[in-house]
Amino acid sequence: MTGRMTRAGKLLGALGLIPGLLLAAAPSSGADDATKKKPSAAYTWKNVRIDGGGFVPGIIFNRAEKNLAYARTDIGGAYRWQESTRSWTPLLDSVGWDDWGHTGVVSLASDTVEPDKVYAAVGTYTNDWDPGNGAVMRSADRGRTWKKAGLPFKLGGNMPGRGMGERLAVDPHDNRVLYLGAPSGHGLWRSTDSGATWSEVTAFPNPGTYRQDPSDTTGYASDNQGIAWVTFDESTGASGARTKPSTKTRIKPRTKTLYVGVADKDNAVYRSTDAGATWTRLAGQPTGLLAHKGVLDAENGYLYLAYSDKGGPYDGGKGQVWRYATRTGEWKNISPATEADTYYGYSGLTVDRQRPGTVMVTGYSSWYPDTQIFRSTDSGGSWTGAWNYGAYPERANRYTMDISSVPWLSWGANPAPPEQSPKLGWMTEALEIDPFDSDRMMYGTGATVYGTRNLRQWDSGGKFTVTPMVKGLEETAVNDLAAPASGAPLLSALGDIGGFRHTDVTKVPPLMYTGPNFTTTTSIDHAEAEPDTVVRVGQLDSGPRIAFSGDNGASWAAGKEPAGVSGGGTVAASVDGSRFVWSPDGAGVHTSGDRGASWTAASGIPQGAVVESDRADPKTFYGFKSGRFYVSRDGGATFAATASTGLPAEGAARFKAVPGEAGGIWLAGGKSGGTYGLWHSTDFGASFTRVQGVEEADTIGFGKAAPGSAHQTLFTSAKIGGVRGIFRSTDAGKSWVRVNDDTRQWGWTGAAITGDPRIFGRVYVATNGRGIVYGDNSRR
Structure with a gap:
């Protein structure tokens, strides 16, 4: 690995912390009494081995x-x-x-x-x-x-x-x-x-x-x-x-x-x-x-x-x-x-x-x-x-x-x-x-x-x-995580060493992503209904900065990139894997229907917007920037801002669409001293409802539903009831339990979180320097 590779990855990891600086806030009194009294769940925590x-x-x-x-x-x-x-x-x-x-x-x-x-x-x-x-x-x-x-x-x-x-x-x-x-x-x-x-x-x-x-x-x-x-x-x-x-x-x-x-x-x-x-x-x-x-x-x-x-x-x-x-x-x-x-x-x-x-x-x-x-x-x-x-x-x-x-x-x-x-x-x-x-x-x-x-x-x-002589020493900065419903249980996007396809989270993976090998992977996504289709974007001294996989991340092929791209940004795959939307650094949002062989500039959405796909409708994509939510219903060719209001206009924000639920979206983010929390939409982002009791939230992810529950399990890195931690909800955000404790906080955990779609209660948490930690319900 070259000097520039290590330097670029480390400095980007450093700069990636800046949103975390802005989001740290003093305790507020927005949580309801029921949330404050909610007990913690008994969890066992380990590292995904790298x-x-x-x-x-x-x-x-x-x-x-x-x-x-x-x-x-x-x-x-x-x-x-x-x-x-x-x-x-x-x-x-x-x-x-x-x-x-x-x-x-x-x-x-x-x-x-x-x-x-x-x-x-x-x-x-x-x-x-x-x-x-x-x-x-x-x-x-x-x-x-x-x-x-x-x-x-x-x-x-x-x-x-x-x-x-x-x-x-x-x-x-x-x-x-x-x-x-x-x-x-x-x-x-x-x-x-x-x-x-x-x-x-x-x-x-x-x-x-x-x-x-x-x-x-x-x-x-x-x-x-x-x-x-x-x-x-x-x-x-x-x-x-x-x-x-x-x-x-x-x-x-x-x-x-x-x-x-x-x-x-x-x-x-x-x-x-x-x-x-x-x-x-x-x-x-x-x-x-x-x-x-x-x-x-x-x-x-x-x-x-x-x-x-x-x-x-x-x-x-x-x-x-x-x-x-x-x-x-x-x-x-x-x-x-x-x-x-x-x-x-x-x-x-x-x-x-x-x-x-x-x-x-x-x-x-x-x-x-x-x-x-x-x-x-x-x-x-x-x-x-x-x-x-x-x-x-x-x-x-x-x-x-x-x-x-x-x-x-x-x-x-x-x-x-x-x-x-x-x-x-x-x-x-x-x-x-x-x-x-x-x-x-x-x-x-x-x-x-x-x-x-x-x-x-x-x-x-x-x-x-x-x-x-490094077993147990896990030091990666984690930018994104994906947990497909089949194939490898976890795909990671990491600083410095790119990321891995984790076929067994208890074992060291054989090799990071190659062909190309990004110095830092900034975003990764899979097609919800076709998990073998995966896309990742990241940093490289010179392009391409996007790669596609047709075998669940086991092998990769580089795509072409639009003019002006300078960094990875965020990327999204449609639910069926037929289309991709990329919001790279240095260029505007683009869409492709041929795995990056060609790109078309999207209209109606600002450069630098965070992009995601609907997890049920293959033609629907979403974007968010500076308090405005954008929707495309034609595969990412055109976007339009929705009428939704009250979303955070400052600070970092991350959102995800609910697997299998057309139009279902959860959005987390904000800034200390300003609008900060967790929001839910069921109408393709036309309107959002703030989740009561969540004072701050920075990530949102989904996991397998609890037995007897009609809702997928929610996970978030948030402040609820005046306490910062990793929280879980099995009733669509009506109530929350903390799943970590004061001895397991891992500093800043604001980059990514996802539940496991196959194992109820399992959650994967991105840290900035302590690798990927995962928790299992001890009483599961």
């Missing part, structure tokens, strides 16, 4: 307890490793709608003094895409439950530079003390009460200077990337405690020496030798590059630093690796390759705690032909690479790859040498050797976590085996 799918910028092993490890993601929360199942357990599913930004984790720290304690610095964007400030979450039970300390500034788990770090660190001798490096010029912060409160370290002299693109008016690429990492020198503190004579209280000695990395190409590394009271710039340090990581081998007295000319995670054209001798002050360039041979930056950095002198580093921004990982067993005196060129373009690899557990990581690619499939990775900014096991190493990529359990084969001349 395994991975997003960027993992940080992996953290606890250095005091074997097999205790964590991973952080940029938009999808944090995870804890479970050795018995070799899988990851999600830890931040309790983050709710109003705090959705706290699913982005900019740093994580595991306490070596009390291993039950773990900390996460959370916040997704430092610009106005995220309206809330960042926070430091703290847990005393390994992430099962959390307390939160709010910060007076934002954090950027999905901002440029997010692979640098770790920005959060716990003093290994006095674990009441933590440090946090802040972005946006906010400096260095410290807590002395185990993360409960925080204050700025005013003595720290440099809040950072580096901005990826100072001219960016959105504030995304122009933000000061700030302070990148904090590293304690554990050799400069003593274990145990001493008594303070004046009070006879026992106090713990803090670690005296710590190093801080700053996003400043001329002043990257600072040190304190008096437990943070005063700070000095390390003399003699290299300049002109950013120090992404600073990892200390305290036994040998070496601070290793990985440098790049850019902040990452996508960019970086040159880099160096340096070693600083903490006892003598000597700096030494120990780069694995000469600067003339380097076209990438370094970032991933780790040392072997069992074998001091062994160090590894990644060329994180080496996209072509592959990422590179280097290893030294003599403190950087000499290096070997995970692969080398033989007779160009052939490669000699020191590893083998087995992706049988996650086969889609092949990307369906068949590249020419020197590229290979599967790739060793890209955006490899997280790299860690298990501190208790020299044979185990994990590293993060833009799509997964890879690892090995026989790493030392590297040194003996054999080949180490790289496999996905």
Whole structure:
């Protein structure tokens, strides 16, 4: 996959959150008493298995307890490793709608003094895409439950530079003390009460200077990337405690020496030798590059630093690796390759705690032909690479790859040498050797976590085996879902990796959609009465941006596209699969009767309208934009606005037509402070009735009717009775029950929802970073 593919998908996922920002609202009193008293349904929740799918910028092993490890993601929360199942357990599913930004984790720290304690610095964007400030979450039970300390500034788990770090660190001798490096010029912060409160370290002299693109008016690429990492020198503190004579209280000695990395190409590394009271710039340090990581081998007295000319995670054209001798002050360039041979930056950095002198580093921004990982067993005196060129373009690899557990990581690619499939990775900014096991190493990529359990084969001349170590870690941004009545139970439209035909939601699918492979799929639909007919649209650097399937999404053929198309937009298939209506970005609404071989511009409907089809009448299509509802009765050739009023004119809105019911429509959406809720029409959108008791709603979907019910089951992500959640109705919206709970909220869930037409009670929920979650009625 190319750099632009990952970048485009991630940024579109970020921008896709903007409607969620606008829709967050304060509680209102619109719900009736019956709704407020409605009990929650007992539900069991799981992930539709994909395994991975997003960027993992940080992996953290606890250095005091074997097999205790964590991973952080940029938009999808944090995870804890479970050795018995070799899988990851999600830890931040309790983050709710109003705090959705706290699913982005900019740093994580595991306490070596009390291993039950773990900390996460959370916040997704430092610009106005995220309206809330960042926070430091703290847990005393390994992430099962959390307390939160709010910060007076934002954090950027999905901002440029997010692979640098770790920005959060716990003093290994006095674990009441933590440090946090802040972005946006906010400096260095410290807590002395185990993360409960925080204050700025005013003595720290440099809040950072580096901005990826100072001219960016959105504030995304122009933000000061700030302070990148904090590293304690554990050799400069003593274990145990001493008594303070004046009070006879026992106090713990803090670690005296710590190093801080700053996003400043001329002043990257600072040190304190008096437990943070005063700070000095390390003399003699290299300049002109950013120090992404600073990892200390305290036994040998070496601070290793990985440098790049850019902040990452996508960019970086040159880099160096340096070693600083903490006892003598000597700096030494120990780069694995000469600067003339380097076209990438370094970032991933780790040392072997069992074998001091062994160090590894990644060329994180080496996209072509592959990422590179280097290893030294003599403190950087000499290096070997995970692969080398033989007779160009052939490669000699020191590893083998087995992706049988996650086969889609092949990307369906068949590249020419020197590229290979599967790739060793890209955006490899997280790299860690298990501190208790020299044979185990994990590293993060833009799509997964890879690892090995026989790493030392590297040194003996054999080949180490790289496999996905990502089971349970689900990090996809979900844009749309479809649940046909036959064929695969679920079809997904995802950011970054396109989407999948899920023939078994408990198993990893073999491959994402290909022919073409969109970087991001924005919309997907199937013909209600002919589920083998499927259409999807999405993002691609150059067209086509629409594809059709005649076998329920198993295979695809690209269609042509009208002039002016710049993005996927939304698409709809008629109930019998004979016609399609497409509302792409950059061009107006169009209709086709030959699976995209030709298109005709529709009249009477504005560009950018959301489109859907009637699920009973093959000639009827619908559109909605800015409070106006549009209907076509001639297969999408002409539309006319209906007389319906009272619909939301601002904010995002999503609607669906009821399967098998001509003219039946449900519409959800709106904006905080304005019109916001759920509406129902039975007359092809000529009029809508607002559903009483629903204060806010953002999605609507249908599932199999309850036994004895004449109505299909409704599902929505909404606020009802003052509570945000996932709700179900079996009586056409007269009453609702909440089917999730406060421990399972998954941040923002406003993109898509659908019930299962074959299984009563089952619902599939789109999240922005936690993949597709599905719930089943426990008492079904």
